[in-house]
Amino acid sequence: MRELDEIEKELSGLTPRKPSPEFSERVEEALGEAGSVAMKHLPVSNPPIESAPYSFRFFLPMSVAALFLFSFYIIYPYLTNFMSDDFSGSSIKPSNMVEDLESPLHGVTSEELEVFSGVPVEGWLDPSTYERLIRRTDEGIVDRATGLPARQYRYHFIDETLWTHPATDTRILTTTPRQEVYLIDLELY
């Protein structure tokens, strides 16, 4: 029995050779998109910042700023001419709006709307939007239209839009559910 343990120990001491870099590259290519579905975050070590001499640190930004101002002073007249020439006779027009005759807002002016709703029309800030991932669902293997199998993942999001009216301290939050479906191709086994 002891002899068997010795052989076992001896064999365990042998290390299988790792796959060659060329072979690993082949595997990476074959994996394709599936290879980057799961990622590992690597710790980042920030390189030490070498301190430059004081005179260099002080004069370099000053020089860059002076150069920028000088360039702007030279270019500005040409720039204004170019802008006015290019856009003064612009043919870009807003696309036509189509009136929805069945809308309850049809024929109602902004002033009337403000009175009816009690919500100010003017003075709103640009809305801020935020995308929230709710969950990711693995929906298993599905058939593509081509007949080839694929793994289907469904991502559920909530898109939030916040409207702010500082004058009346009014906030309106709208939420819209959204889904995205990803298919990862599989090969028949």
Place this chain on the structure above:
Amino acid sequence: MNLSEPIWKDWFGRHGGKLLLFARQQSRFPDDAEDLLQEAFVRIWRLYGHTGEVAPGLVYRAIRRLAIDWARSLDRRKIREEKVSLDSPLSSSFDRSLEKSERVQALLRSVEKLPKEQGEVLTLKIWGEMTFEEISRTLELPQNTVASRYRYALQKLRDSVPREIEDGPFLK
């Protein structure tokens, strides 16, 4: 600056060598071994890779099943396979520094001569570092059968390695 890398690379770095050894044993042809491993790994990773961790047993099992499928369809290449197998001994699948040991060479030659059913159990136990339970699931065999095959394999190795080179350079 690269802040992240695919998890499969780390996984493949840890298990790739052992899997390649098993694939080589199943295919008995080095070039086929790489193809076999690539095919099996890609299929399994596409199914389960999103979880970030895949049990190596799944890939071992996929290698074995694929090897069986390929063997059925590659009968015509049998003669060629046998010839190449002679040209590339099992020791070529291990770190080169160990090839100098005469005893190691003898041991690996004996491993290669083991019946396939014993050799695969030995490979999974020793280099795959799997338990008998995991091996029985991978090979779809009863656990007692797996344990017996392992014991028989070790006994054969003990009997076949010449005693006169038993005191060769000791391994790590």
